[in-house]
Amino acid sequence: MKRYAYYMSCINESMTKEVDRSIDFWQKDLGLEFVKLHEGTCCGGSNLDYVSPKHFALVNARNIALAEKMGLDLVVSCNTCLMTIRTAKKKLDETPALKKEVNDILKKEGLEYRGTSEVRHLLWVLVDDVGLDTIKAKVTVPLKNYRIAPFYGCHILRPSTVLGRDNPLAPSSLDQLIEALGGQTIPFEHKNRCCGFHTLLVAEEESLNVAAEALEEAINSKADFIVTPCPLCHTVLDGYQSKALKQAHIDSSIPVFHISEMVGLALGYTAKQLGIKRHIVC
Amino acid sequence: MKPFDIVIVGGGGAGLYAAMEAMKTNPALNIAVLSKVYPNRSHTSAAQGGANAALANKAKDDSVEMHIFDTIKGSDYLADQDAVDVLCSEAPKIIRELENIGTPWSRMEDNTIAQRPFGGAGRPRCCYCADKTGHTILQTLYEQCLRKGVLFFNEYFALNLSVHGSRSRGLIAMNMKTGKVEAFPAKTVIFATGGYAKMYWNRSSNAAGNTGDGQAIAYRAGIPMKDMEFVQFHPTGLRKSGLLVTEGARGEGGYLINKDGERFMARYAKEKMELGPRDLVSRSIETEILEGRGFDSPAGKYIHLDLRHLGADLIKSRLPQIREMSLNFEGVDPIEEPIPIRPTAHYSMGGIDTDNFGRTVMDGVYAAGECACVSVHGANRLGGNSLLDILVFGRIAGHTAAEEAGKFEPGSISEEELRESVEEIRTRMQPSGHYERYGALREELGQTLALNVGIFRESSLLHKGIQDIAELKERFKKVRVFDSSDVFNTNLQQVLELKNMLDLAETVAVGALAREESRGSHTRIDFPVRDDEKWHKHTLATLVDGKAIPGEKPVTMGRYELQERTY
Amino acid sequence: MTEIIDQHQEGKRDVTFRVFRFNPQVDSKPYFDDYTISAERGITVLRSLNYIKEHVDATLSFRAFCQAGICGSCGMRVNGISKLACTSQVWDELDKCREPGIIRVEPLRSLPMIKDLIVDMDPLVDKMTRYSNWIDSTMPLADMGKKEFLISEEEFQQYDKATDCILCASCVSECSILRANKEYVSPAVLLKSYRMNVDSRDGIHDLRLAELVKDHGVWDCTHCYRCQESCVKSIPIMEAIHAIREDALESRGPRDTSGAKHAEAFMEDIEKKGKLVEATLPIRTNGVVWTLRNLLPMAMKMIVKRRTPPPPPLVKSAKGIKIFRAMFREMTEHVKQDHLKSHKK
């Protein structure tokens, strides 16, 4: 059993509950044990960073310190949470004064940020720790005959100085996972593009245009569905899909899955179990 | 088009400063700046080193007077001393002015503008912004011009001056976006079109567009060129592109190696070795190549600049830019392989003959910057003095034109004249039968110049060069423009630039043949010493009936007597 | 001797350049031309294009000037990525081709096409003007050229990297939001605006900032980091964008614009619950009317699917929220102290 601390992203507790639920179904099958960090707090999205850089450092030092206390790496299933927490980690590791200031406060809770735990995405754990061969061996319902558009999203790739796992211009980890599950990846120009989530409430029209472009390519390339490692991308591409496509005058639709659901399906769990019925497009 | 008071041709440092100053001098004037590239692309951006000014921030005992002396000595006593006075005494003011409007100069510990040593200067007086001095100066000037609402005509290619009798009536230029030939009637025209060292083509560190357009236009309009034979070579240009590998590589301890594996500088400068002065190192490399000790390749002969013994760490930490250049432009990683290099034409001292106010001999026509020859650089420019030159004299030319514009009638350019310019272009687009490729001509021009009018000059070589240029000019008549479209016809533009280079190349070669002495950048094997008696003077070249007619002009002396130039 | 010859037998490879062509005078729509040439090691994409123009097809049109990565003229998309042709090695690009041996060359995006690889840069210049991308000096006119400002190394460091920008527009071409709306300020212009705003010599900080927070300004950036990732000078553009936002919140207050309100909501929620209260985020960002008009139809669908975020009272606080809150507030005190200190300076 490989053990990890599991960071509970706000969105997975509200709008995309099926992500954590799916993981719960299959984690044991793949020899994984995710220990949920109930004390963890919101990472600040991509906003706290500039609203208050010091609070940003504190909050995320704490999130990581909670994992360090258990001696585990921290696993995240949301791109933006991943980027945000890793950004904080980089700043803390590079700025001793900040680390000290933060640790002086964390003492109150008996915590200390040391920088010993890695912060990793669920996708990376699957591909790098579990391994493609193990995954292949566990597949019971291969995603044969499915043409799948891999949508990586931004914050699992960029800034590459913070993420660094995939080549941001030609990422491959998600493609590899899809293929290990028996699916067929299609060439997808938008694979490393943006979904528009972060400006949905500030510049809605622009954001929906951004989303529509990606959806349009997937639809035009006759993909059966889109898969993404990020619940935020999922929310836009699924939840806002009809609005985005309407704005772009496209009369069509395409289902979107989070990787946790795709893994669940290939390991033999049903759409109903995984909560896929709750998607807007399905 | 409504007549302009001032039309400035060129959006480099000289042109932009002229525009700013002209607006300041008289805000009511109607001023236009034309540039064949967006102003921020101008070659001023390539200057890395810095600009000289005796601010005395670093060496407290530095003075304008010392700067003046260094410049005159550096020029091999060919600079006009009154002009050098202006250059150096305006320097501190202009550097501070740039600072005041936003140039991000690097700083000293006491927060004043930083200064560093530079070749040929007795004190560290070169003001810099890291290794991007020209770039940041140009950005600052462009920003300020946008702030002041300067009227830009970007991507307009200047074709001809409209001349009537003894004065100009304005400029004719082609709008690259539409291909339309347009008239810019104007009371005054300022040329600020940069240098001509690109005529050495692949053997030049210059931008592709440093083709001496302004000089060629002025030359064809009958305005004399001055001291054209003086072209500065830099010892370490990349083999394929001629792009510059800065002095830092040798400064950190790089070796120059010939094909026999020798550190040949031992033959020429036993003590200083690779760190000898620029012109000496250039001549040494050239000698090795000429005597058959260079490497050979399809891209030409070269020698090695070897950094490998410095080790990966030092190369990565101290010479990252040089490594990047070498990787990007030669595909060679200096950690693993030596860099192929050879001397490269770098700067043109000669240019449009002007007085200390930027005036040319033609009423209403001015020039400033590298395209002009005041002369402050004489036979050899000091590093860091060129940026200074374009700023100081750009400003002066802008001021003079603004003051004098009122003296002249508004210009007017007839439809007829425009049509002639269009005709000239059209004929190039449809010759029949045998034709020449402009690319080949351009390359041959660079080759013959480098070989015959290059670092080492000699009577028979120069005759050969002159003959080659004449033949190339003949062949040019058959050059064909294949792109027949109006929109952004870069094919046409490059052909017109080639024409300018060919016209100017003749003046360079003829000037070099005439000057029977060695002075500054001009080295005659057959006349190896400076001959002040016969040649302490400027040469002129004026176009009369299609021929370059040589002339001369005395050098203005002042406080400093002629001396031998030794370092 | 043979050894020397061998040394100069530089490797060569056949490379096909698949180049975007469009001449508005004759073409009704763009197309691609293939040019196959033999390229030696060390050759750049720009030199290859020059070769093609000189020897194969003189009508092929592109911009280039310095050929040394400093003038910013030759921005174009090579194998799909916006970059400088003059600093891109052909052999490196060969490793990135989608179809083996075929390098795709296309114009930058999001700027109007002129011809082939040439796009119109005027929109960018117009934006630089709109956002006052210049220093409006506080030096009195009478003192110009006579005095120096004293600038600390610390201040210089703030804009040093930003002044590397050569306006090549690679980031502009890659920007997600600009693709969606051409009015958007653009990353390079944000970067330049930032550079001006942190310069102590400048006197129009407030004016510039007021323009930046308007529609199509700094709050429209969707944090996709594409600009930063493609910057040919490796400038951390997002740091500049974040800094403008931080400045906007501080100088103009957290209730200034919907962008500011949105950002500030994160701070509020984390302090209160340790978790984001997504349900009320739209209302707090844009008000009730906007939310009803824009989100109601979707909310209905969400409700049917039970996808709506829980209302605020039902958002569970993170475990151990009390002590977390105390720590959070302690940091607030630190920040207050920092501000006092910096104001004293």
Ligand SMILES: Cc1cc2nc3c(=O)[nH]c(=O)nc-3n(C[C@H](O)[C@H](O)[C@H](O)COP(=O)(O)OP(=O)(O)OC[C@H]3O[C@@H](n4cnc5c(N)ncnc54)[C@H](O)[C@@H]3O)c2cc1C
């Ligand atoms: C690699 C390199 C490094 C250098 N380093 C230094 C240094 O460290 N210090 C120093 O003092 N000097 C240095 N120099 C020299 C210095 O950079 C130049 O001499 C100087 O920048 C020239 O400025 P300018 O304004 O005269 O011309 P440019 O900056 O060359 O501008 C010429 C302008 O004219 C326009 N133009 C040209 N032809 C036409 C036409 N036909 N129609 C319309 N517009 C036209 C162009 O578009 C451009 O805007 C260096 C030069 C090089 C090549």
Ligand code: SF4
């Ligand atoms: S981070 Fe912002 S400015 Fe940069 S590319 Fe994305 S949307 Fe554009």
Ligand code: SF4
């Ligand atoms: S920020 Fe970088 S990519 Fe963007 S224009 Fe400037 S140099 Fe080019």
Ligand code: FES
């Ligand atoms: S040609 Fe100047 S940056 Fe490429």
